[in-house]
Amino acid sequence: MASAILLVGGFGTRLMPLTKNTPKPMLTVAGIPVTEHQLNMAKAAGITRIVLATSYLAELFTPYFGDGSKWGMQIQYAVEKSPLGTGGAIRNAAKLISSSESIVILNGDVLSSHNLTEQIHQHEEHDADVTLHLTKVEDARAFGCVPTESNGRVTAFLEKMEQPVTNQINAGCYVFSPRVLESIPVDTVVSVERETFPALVASGAAMYGYVDSAYWVDIGTPHALMDASIEIVKRNGDFLIMPGSKVDPTARLTGGTSISANSQISAGAMIESSIIESDCYIGSNAQISGSYVSRGTKVKDGAKIVSSFVTNDEIIPIP
Ligand code: GDD
Ligand code: MG
Numbered sequence: 001m002a003s004a005i006l007l008v009g010g011f012g013t014r015l016m017p018l019t020k021n022t023p024k025p026m027l028t029v030a031g032i033p034v035t036e037h038q039l040n041m042a043k044a045a046g047i048t049r050i051v052l053a054t055s056y057l058a059e060l061f062t063p064y065f066g067d068g069s070k071w072g073m074q075i076q077y078a079v080e081k082s083p084l085g086t087g088g089a090i091r092n093a094a095k096l097i098s099s100s101e102s103i104v105i106l107n108g109d110v111l112s113s114h115n116l117t118e119q120i121h122q123h124e125e126h127d128a129d130v131t132l133h134l135t136k137v138e139d140a141r142a143f144g145c146v147p148t149e150s151n152g153r154v155t156a157f158l159e160k161m162e163q164p165v166t167n168q169i170n171a172g173c174y175v176f177s178p179r180v181l182e183s184i185p186v187d188t189v190v191s192v193e194r195e196t197f198p199a200l201v202a203s204g205a206a207m208y209g210y211v212d213s214a215y216w217v218d219i220g221t222p223h224a225l226m227d228a229s230i231e232i233v234k235r236n237g238d239f240l241i242m243p244g245s246k247v248d249p250t251a252r253l254t255g256g257t258s259i260s261a262n263s264q265i266s267a268g269a270m271i272e273s274s275i276i277e278s279d280c281y282i283g284s285n286a287q288i289s290g291s292y293v294s295r296g297t298k299v300k301d302g303a304k305i306v307s308s309f310v311t312n313d314e315i316i317p318i319p
Helices: 034-044 087-095 116-126 178-181 194-203 222-234
Strands: 001-008 049-054 076-080 104-106 111-112 130-136 169-178 207-212 215-218 240-241 252-254 256-258 270-272 287-288 303-306 308-309 315-317
Touching: 001 034, 001 087, 034 049, 034 104, 034 111, 034 116, 049 087, 076 087, 087 104, 087 178, 087 194, 087 240, 111 169, 116 130, 116 207, 169 178, 178 194, 194 207, 194 252, 215 222, 240 252, 240 315, 252 308, 256 270, 303 308
Parallel strands: 001 049, 001 104, 049 076, 130 207, 240 256, 252 270, 270 287, 287 303
Antiparallel strands: 104 169, 111 215, 130 169, 308 315
């Protein structure tokens, strides 16, 4: 097991305005892009080859991740001219992996601390067709509902129901056997959630859930993304400063604020519960709270910004 596909081609509609110029997986959480958190997680499970299945704003991934050598990984890019849906994207990316081994698939907008090594292990033990990471949420309506038998076998896959039959949901990390990959048609728009998985259940395929309730979050809305960043930063202190950034000693960073690489925070600035991306300049005595400051933004001296998405061109309230 050495390969994974990251699904990073969605539009991120619910994350507007944050996704105006940035694909959702390249948004910053706790100082680094969401995708980089996922690379680190995959690497910890022994995965060294990754294909990024891209579509929307595909060109923004390559300058950051390159060939992956900086992470000790081999990264390739599969670009869809127009979005092929989750299943079509997986099939398209699989063309770059000539593997007889199982492949891990990750939704690109999920942060998870679940035990991927154990999920892969369980997949192999069952000689399964697909093994889905499942977790429990309070409100399952926005997710894929996945009821299972007591032995973990999946009995249905019900994407986004109004009246969920269970609060056990698809957490967006799958192990696929090569035979399942081959069953998806090439160059065709396919949804794994609405087509492939229900069809596999109907055909009696060996589809299992791997239930793990470790930290898990879908960063699909601005609030979910901001909260995730704050929570992760707070695990190790009240703020996070990435290498290459300069913070004046009289500036105050609080409430899980993160400063990405190569930014400068001037004297007297107060930044609370915010995400400051790389290459930003925050002027003296600026006050920023609950906001997302986009890469390369210059914030004026004394500016007061609350719950906003900030670029050099505009300051938009975060809904
Ligand atoms: N390359 C590519 N092409 N990627 C895509 C495409 C596409 O056409 N469409 C979606 N993706 C990527 C998105 O970027 C995202 O990383 C992932 O596929 C899932 O798409 P979302 O749009 O985020 O789906 P969702 O959040 O509504 O639901 C999915 O995730 C839930 C868990 O967070 C489903 O898999 C649910 O079943 C699941 O519960
Ligand atoms: Mg999502």
